[in-house]
Amino acid sequence: xxxxxxxxxxxxxxxxxxxxxxxxxxxxxxxxxxxxxxxxxxxxxxxxxxxxxxxxxxxxxxxxxxxxxxxxxxxxxxxxxxxxxxxxxxxxxxxxxxxxxxxxxxxxxxxxxxxxxxxxxxxxxxxxxxxxxxxxxxxxxxxxxxxxxxxxxxxxxxxxxxxxxxxxxxxxxxxxxxxxxxxxxxxxxxxxxxxxxxxxxxxxxxxxxxxxxxxxxxxxxxxxxxxxxxxxxxxxxxxxxxxxxxxxxxxxxxxxxxxxxxxxxxxxxxxxxxxxxxxxxxxxxxxxxxxxxxxxxxxxxxxxxxxxxx
Amino acid sequence: xxxxxxxxxxxxxxxxxxxxxxxxxxxxxxxxxxxxxxxxxxxxxxxxxxxxxxxxxxxxxxxxxxxxxxxxxxxxxxxxxxxxxxxxxxxxxxxxxxxxxxxxxxxxxxxxxxxxxxxxxxxxxxxxxxxxxxxxxxxxxxxxxxxxxxxxxxxxxxxxxxxxxxxxxxxxxxxxxxxxxxxxxxxxxxxxxxxxxxxxxxxxxxxxxxxxxxxxxxxxxxxxxxxxxxxxxxxxxxxxxxxxxxxxxxxxxxxxxxxxxxxxxxxxxxxxxxxxxxxxxxxxxxxxxxxxxxxxxxxxxxxxxxxxxxxxxxxxxxxxxxxxxxxxxxxxxxxxxxxxxxxxxxxxxxxxxxxxxxxxxxxxxxxxxxxxxxxxxxxxxxxxxxxxxxxxxxxxxxxxxxxxxxxxxxxxxxxxxx
Numbered sequence: 001x002x003x004x005x006x007x008x009x010x011x012x013x014x015x016x017x018x019x020x021x022x023x024x025x026x027x028x029x030x031x032x033x034x035x036x037x038x039x040x041x042x043x044x045x046x047x048x049x050x051x052x053x054x055x056x057x058x059x060x061x062x063x064x065x066x067x068x069x070x071x072x073x074x075x076x077x078x079x080x081x082x083x084x085x086x087x088x089x090x091x092x093x094x095x096x097x098x099x100x101x102x103x104x105x106x107x108x109x110x111x112x113x114x115x116x117x118x119x120x121x122x123x124x125x126x127x128x129x130x131x132x133x134x135x136x137x138x139x140x141x142x143x144x145x146x147x148x149x150x151x152x153x154x155x156x157x158x159x160x161x162x163x164x165x166x167x168x169x170x171x172x173x174x175x176x177x178x179x180x181x182x183x184x185x186x187x188x189x190x191x192x193x194x195x196x197x198x199x200x201x202x203x204x205x206x207x208x209x210x211x212x213x214x215x216x217x218x219x220x221x222x223x224x225x226x227x228x229x230x231x232x233x234x235x236x237x238x239x240x241x242x243x244x245x246x247x248x249x250x251x252x253x254x255x256x257x258x259x260x261x262x263x264x265x266x267x268x269x270x271x272x273x274x275x276x277x278x279x280x281x282x283x284x285x286x287x288x289x290x291x292x293x294x295x296x297x298x299x300x301x302x303x304x305x306x307x308x309x310x
Numbered sequence: 311x312x313x314x315x316x317x318x319x320x321x322x323x324x325x326x327x328x329x330x331x332x333x334x335x336x337x338x339x340x341x342x343x344x345x346x347x348x349x350x351x352x353x354x355x356x357x358x359x360x361x362x363x364x365x366x367x368x369x370x371x372x373x374x375x376x377x378x379x380x381x382x383x384x385x386x387x388x389x390x391x392x393x394x395x396x397x398x399x400x401x402x403x404x405x406x407x408x409x410x411x412x413x414x415x416x417x418x419x420x421x422x423x424x425x426x427x428x429x430x431x432x433x434x435x436x437x438x439x440x441x442x443x444x445x446x447x448x449x450x451x452x453x454x455x456x457x458x459x460x461x462x463x464x465x466x467x468x469x470x471x472x473x474x475x476x477x478x479x480x481x482x483x484x485x486x487x488x489x490x491x492x493x494x495x496x497x498x499x500x501x502x503x504x505x506x507x508x509x510x511x512x513x514x515x516x517x518x519x520x521x522x523x524x525x526x527x528x529x530x531x532x533x534x535x536x537x538x539x540x541x542x543x544x545x546x547x548x549x550x551x552x553x554x555x556x557x558x559x560x561x562x563x564x565x566x567x568x569x570x571x572x573x574x575x576x577x578x579x580x581x582x583x584x585x586x587x588x589x590x591x592x593x594x595x596x597x598x599x600x601x602x603x604x605x606x607x608x609x610x611x612x613x614x615x616x617x618x619x620x621x622x623x624x625x626x627x628x629x630x631x632x633x634x635x636x637x638x639x640x641x642x643x644x645x646x647x648x649x650x651x652x653x654x655x656x657x658x659x660x661x662x663x664x665x666x667x668x669x670x671x672x673x674x675x676x677x678x679x680x681x682x683x684x685x686x687x688x689x690x691x692x693x694x695x696x697x698x699x700x701x702x703x704x705x706x707x708x709x710x711x712x713x714x715x716x717x718x719x720x721x722x723x724x725x726x727x728x
Contacts, residue, residue: 003567006592010559129580131612143615145591156591229556229584231612239554274560280523280550282560 002152007275008268009150013159013228015267016166020221021244022251022259023173024214030190030254031210033103037110038090040241041117042083042215046222047132047232048125049079054133060124072135076223080216087215088208096204114241121234129233132226137161162224169220170260173213177256182209190254239283246290252300261301376417377675379409379666382441383422383658384452384462386429394454394654398476399424401651401658402451404641405666415666418675427453431461438462442469448675449474451661454654456480463490472681474665476657479526484703489681491703493657493664493694494625497526500602501533501576503709504623507726508572508599509541518547518570518596520561520585522577527553530601531576546570551581558585562592570596578603583613590616597621607650610717620714621722626653626694627710629720635693653694660692 024039052058053075057066070078094113098106138157140146145156177183188196189206197203225240226232243266251262266286273285293300383402387395402422409420423444425437434453441447442465450466450473453459459478466473467487475483475492484490495503508514517538521531528550535545546568549561562585565573573589573596575582582604589598598620600609605624609617628639628650638659642651665680671687672679689698695707713722 003563006563006566007560010557010563014557014559129608129612134614143618147591147593154591154593225556230587230614231556231580231584233580235554236556271560275564279561279564282555283552 003275005151006153007271009153009155009159011268011271012163012264013155013267014271015247015264016163017221017225017228017240017263018244018247018266019260019263020166020169020217020224021240022247022263023170023256024218025245025248026251026253026256026259027186027210027214029248031186031207032095032099032106034095034106034110035245036090036095036214037107037241038094038113038117039214039218039244040237041114041121042087042090042218042237043222043225043240043244044121044232044234044237045086045117046076046079046083046219047226047236048121048130048222049082049219050075050223050226051130051132051232053078054135058130059126072137072223072227076220079223080219083219083222084212084216087211087218091208091211096207118234118237125232125234127234129231132230132232134230135227158228162228165220165224166260169217170256173217174256176213182206186210243286246286249290249300250293252302255300255302258300258302265301374410374414374417374419376414378418378446379415379420379669379675380444380446380448381420381422381662381665382425382437382444382447382450382452384425384427384434384437384441384450384458385454386458387424387426389428391429391455394429394477395426397652397654398452398454398658400642400646401476401655402662403645404638404655405659405662407641409662409666415669416673416675420662420666422451423447425452427455427458427462429455429458431457434458434462435465438465442466442471447471448669448677449665449680451476451658451665453478456483459483460486463487466490470681471677472665472684474661474684476661477654488685488703491684491699491705493660493692493697493705493707494653495705495707495709497529498533499704500623500709501530502537503726504574504599504601505534505537505543506541507709507711507724508574509538509543511724511727512572512597514572514597515543516546516569516571517543517574518549518565518568518572519545519574519576520549520551520558520565521575522551522553522581524553524577526603527577527601531574534574534576551577551585553577553581555581556584558588559592562589562594565589566592566594570594572597572599574599574601575604576601579606579609579612583609583617586613586620587616599623602653605712605719606652607719610714610719613714617714622712622714622719624653624710624712624719626651626656627712627719627721628656629712629718630710631721632693634691638693656694660694660697663692664690664697 021039021043028034028036052067053070055067056069057064090113094109095106098109138146145158147154147156177186185201185206188201189203193203247262247266248259250266251258269289270282270285274282385395385398386392406420409415414420425440427434427437441450453462453475454477456478459475460483463473463486467489470489472489477494478492479494479496481496484492508517519531519535521527538545547565549564551558551561575585582600586598600620600622602623602625605622639651642655667690668680668683668687669675672683689696698706700706709726711722711725712719
């Protein structure tokens with residue numbers, strides 16, 4: 001029983017990170033039906049920019065550059081803002097010119113963007129792992145993380161913090177999309193771009209806002225990921241990006257609560273699969289689930305409105 | 311009209327020859343550059359390294375008119391694995407400078423030519439041909455990767471050019487023939503040695519294993535598991551992860567169920583530092599033991615407090631209390647921005663010193679004479695440990711264990727016995 005609880009907690013924490021990235025995928029897909037493969041890289045930049053804000057100096061493009069050395073709680077919002085800007089720029093440069101082109105063209109542009117960003121990061125920060133500084137808040141005097149014990153299962157304060165931040169982010173986001181004017185414009189544009197444009201919605205602005213929010217969420221996930229695993233690396237976004245994409249499809253792509261549910265589900269299934277079946281095939285579980293889902297419930301767990309649209 | 315056409319023809323001929331000449335020179339030029347390079351380090355070596363007998367060695371250096379002791383230095387010098395080649399070359403530079411400061415080998419000047427195999431078997435074959443055709447080359451220090459070594463090794467063996475690999479661990483390599491040697495131990499030998507160390511020397515009986523999915527990580531874990539059981543230990547859990555993963559909580563939760571006294575990790579340090587951190591966060595208090603892929607300064611940088619006290623297998627202990635080792639480390643730091651040498655640099659150095667010793671014993675800088683002496687010579691005491699060969703050309707060498715203490719790798723108190 002303790003064992004099961006521990007594995008569920010492991011899965012919950014992993015799933016929270018997937019969920020944060022999945023939101024970006026799902027929002028952008030919901031509105032322009034494009035899978036923005038560059039989200040994995042925005043996630044990566046989120047982690048790197050958080051690091052630069054937290055350290056005193058760092059080597060960038062081979063030059064020693066001085067940085068402010070801020071607290072984690074300040075560094076991550078800055079990273080989110082910078083990455084949000086990058087998200088908008090990517091849309092402007094790589095996707096907006098292709099808005100009316102065949103969808104395949106935009107998809108290829110997204111893949112190209114992803115490779116480009118990875119190479120830029122490699123040129124900037126080098127190709128090996130960079131240490132993500134300890135965030136300080138949840139570390140004991142012995143240098144190891146503080147934890148609580150729930151019936152013999154351990155969970156660190158940091159893991160609780162990550163899950164709490166994820167839940168909070170999802171609630172705020174859901175409120176924003178359901179209850180605000182811009183949120184309503186987003187939902188309208190997602191259903192029918194040309195009609196909502198006729199109703200006075202500035203569709204390009206709505207898309208830009210979508211990219212801002214999605215990218216900021218990716219950067220938030222990157223900061224959290226770095227805090228937990230203590231590293232950043234130019235290719236770190238690839239696998240989490242893929243998993244988040246699966247989480248988004250699992251929850252029903254285009255659906256925000258679905259992305260959250262999909263992320264958590266995926267994390268838990270991975271942990272339980274590794275626990276009870278085999279850790280060797282851990283990554284395979286995610287893909288097996290994707291295939292099964294596409295066969296039996298292509299619209300995802302909560303994603304009925306996709307089929308209406310199509 | 312006539313003149314321009316004539317000019318064009320002349321230009322074309324000049325250009326064609328120019329290109330041919332450039333391409334032809336290309337190789338030669340790099341070769342000379344390399345030789346000049348080594349001579350340059352040699353000079354600094356002569357003045358700095360042997361200050362006591364400076365006058366003596368200069369006199370001898372001037373008198374190096376015997377057959378040259380020239381070797382081929384093969385490894386990935388450019389491309390994605392260039393960092394290995396850089397270490398390889400850094401070790402070789404120190405060895406060459408030291409040999410020449412002491413009058414060369416059999417009165418012949420030590421020097422080398424580099425061959426860039428990019429770590430690729432196809433390129434390695436081209437490098438092998440270049441070395442075989444250069445009659446001045448008496449042995450090859452390389453190749454570094456197993457694939458490249460196997461591809462090139464066949465050619466060296468049939469041409470009768472001795473090759474000593476500093477780092478290729480695939481078991482099949484030394485079966486290629488009598489001219490093929492190596493001074494690093496195979497994964498199977500390391501696994502067995504670490505198992506005996508865990509059970510016999512540390513007295514641990516409940517042992518868990520976590521390894522990556524590479525041939526290296528898995529092969530080492532297999533050999534380790536088998537030998538632990540043979541030595542009377544118990545494997546309470548064995549888990550695998552994918553290279554590049556960052557989350558190991560599921561595997562570690564499984565491992566925690568087995569309540570191990572010792573956790574053996576087989577793989578590379580980027581994952582190792584995170585495994586250690588997550589294991590400590592899950593309150594696994596077992597002793598950690600890592601394979602040689604973990605023994606890097608980066609492990610400490612990335613792992614922090616969680617890797618404190620971790621034991622690591624290594625092919626080169628740079629903190630070893632041995633004047634030879636410390637002289638090498640000092641020289642290496644001087645040439646490389648104060649960085650500690652890794653085992654690739656140390657083994658490259660040892661390969662050259664070993665071959666030089668073989669040439670001295672044979673009394674000649676000749677391919678066959680060196681090869682024969684390698685087979686008959688006694689144990690050679692190198693900086694990476696005492697080296698001798700079995701009948702197959704595989705190295706017989708003790709394992710070194712280091713421990714992470716106060717943010718540094720230092721010689722562990724308990725060393726493997728026999």
